[in-house]
Structure formats: structure tokens, C-alpha cells
Amino acid sequence: MTNNNQTYSTKPNPDDRSDNVEKLQSMIHNTIENIEAAEDSLACTDSETQKQQIQAKNERRRESIESFRSEVKDEANQQS
Incomplete structure (x- = not known):
């Protein structure tokens, strides 16, 4: 039998913000793609309720x- 009792360090991970700008830019890009896909789906949607839901979600x-x-501006200023 193996002993699975392991001791884990409670040391917190260091706060690494070096790639936050890149992550945020990726999130912006993905969100824009989602907006465009949702707008494309509007053309195929007949339900007024669904159209309103899509438009509301795109506004958010x-x-x-x-x-x-x-946040990108804040991070860029902090890295400078």
C-alpha cells in the first residue's frame, strides 16, 4: 500500500502580473468575436424575445x- 498523505505548502503563489495585459487583450478579442457571432445569429432568429436577449447580452x-x-490602461501604466 502506498501512503497518499502528503503535506502541502501553505505558501501563497507570488502575484505575477507580467502577462495581465496580454490576457486582457485576449479577453477583449474573444468578446468581440462573441458579439459578432451573436449579431450573425440575429439574422437567423425570428423570435423578437430572442433578438432582445441577444441585443441585451451584446450590450453587456x-x-x-x-x-x-x-484595466489594460491601468496595467500598462503600472508596468511602466
């Missing part, structure tokens, strides 16, 4: 993009 996505961009 646009707000998220603005927040991401603000």
Missing part, C-alpha cells in the same frame, strides 16, 4: 470590453 459584452480596456 460591450460594457465588459470597456472595463477590460480600462
Whole structure:
């Protein structure tokens, strides 16, 4: 039998923000792609309720993009 009792360190991981800008830019890119895909789906949707839901979700996505961009500026200023 093997002993699976292991001791784990409680040492926290260091705060590595070196790639935050890249991650945020990737999130912006992905969100823009999601907006475009949702807008394409609007053309295939007959339900007014679904159209309103898609439009509302895209509006929230646009707000998220603005927040991401603000964070990118903050991170870039901190790295300078």
C-alpha cells in the first residue's frame, strides 16, 4: 500500500502580473468575436424575445470590453 498523505505548502503563489495585459487583450478579442457571432445569429432568429436577449447580452459584452480596456490602461501604466 502506498501512503497518499502528503503535506502541502501553505505558501501563497507570488502575484505575477507580467502577462495581465496580454490576457486582457485576449479577453477583449474573444468578446468581440462573441458579439459578432451573436449579431450573425440575429439574422437567423425570428423570435423578437430572442433578438432582445441577444441585443441585451451584446450590450453587456460591450460594457465588459470597456472595463477590460480600462484595466489594460491601468496595467500598462503600472508596468511602466
